[in-house]
Amino acid sequence: MKLKKGFLITVEGCEGCGKSTQSKLLEQYLRKKGFKVVLTREPGGSVVAEQVRGILLNPKSKLSPVCELMLYESARAQHVEEIIKPNLKKGYIVVCDRFTDSTIAYQGYARKIDIKKIEKLNDIATDSITPDLTIYLDIKPHIGIQKAKSESLKDSFKNGDRIERESISFHNAVRKGFVALAKKFPERIKTVKTNPVIEKTQAAVNTEIDKFLMKKKIYV
Template sequence: MNKKGFFILFEGPDRSGKSTQVNLLSDYLKKKNVNVIVTREPGGTLVGEDIRNILLNPNNKISPLCEVLLYEAARAQHVQEKIKPALENDYVVICDRFTLATEAYQGYGRGIDINIVKILNNIATGGLKPDLIICLTISDEEYKKRRRSQTDRMESESDDFRIRVNNAYFKIFSELKEALIIDSSKTIEEIHSIIVKEVECRLKI
């Protein structure tokens, strides 16, 4: 793949403030006249959004294997239809979650062999990797402050599941070599400022 653009990934547990920071960064880059596409997983395409609705519907009872394969199916479509073409056309792609989320939720959370998850991720992405990973961490105490009463299927999981996922994110983030890791207990403005500084440096804007 002749990748010319720049792929920015936001990762972190639920309620860590990813979506807020995705939108703030997108707005900032657009003001700098940077071509930006914002997308998310699961989703990002018509097929992906249909799969997202299946995955997050609290009325659906989905086995762990079915769940991980649905995520990977949505991802394969997402990469081929949206992310790769955007990068080839020199866009900055900002994505809310990608392969690390599947490692955390379906691997460590559901107990699917992490090596199998990584193989599936590689198949679905064709080996595509982000250029910058922005990791937002959240403590259990902070999560409880931000927790909503209305939740989707994943957010409705037990506290044990959520803690496994949160611990998995800390483990995964600690193993990344060049990621930007930020404690989401900081203010929205502080987090945005840290992100902007890193992105400006990487994009040379």
């Protein structure tokens, strides 16, 4: 099915909550319904943005909070221009693993950079594109971080990537940020409590997707 204008669906949450797992499952779910779908992620999603991701996640990178913020936003600007915008224009559903809300939660709530300033930078980097729907996967940070670190071990960073190595109080502040955002934007951000059974979380995500499609009057 070809939409006139695509939708941007973002999947957000703390480390190890299951964003990547659920984003992939969501991509398949939407494909089965007949939509054209692109799955992408932040930081990254384009060649240059993936290079910036490498800097951001490498535990050896020493970054000031503002430098870190700007790197996330530069990667985003390129990703939006190269991947997100053209695919929305073509009528695709873009599923993005992390997006602007992560920057508010991590750089705002946890690193304590002024949120108004981050909102401005998000607006510049996205050329004012905002998600049509955001699935926020809620997990207790101490549970998520254990899972995320074991995943990183498989990737390459022992003891977790640069962000996973932050303190538990940092990750609790991130979660506080996501919860506050979900409260502030109840129409856009839908909270899904993660369940230890992946399929149960997936079913809850799909329920939100179906509600969203109904709201948009798309019946498939």
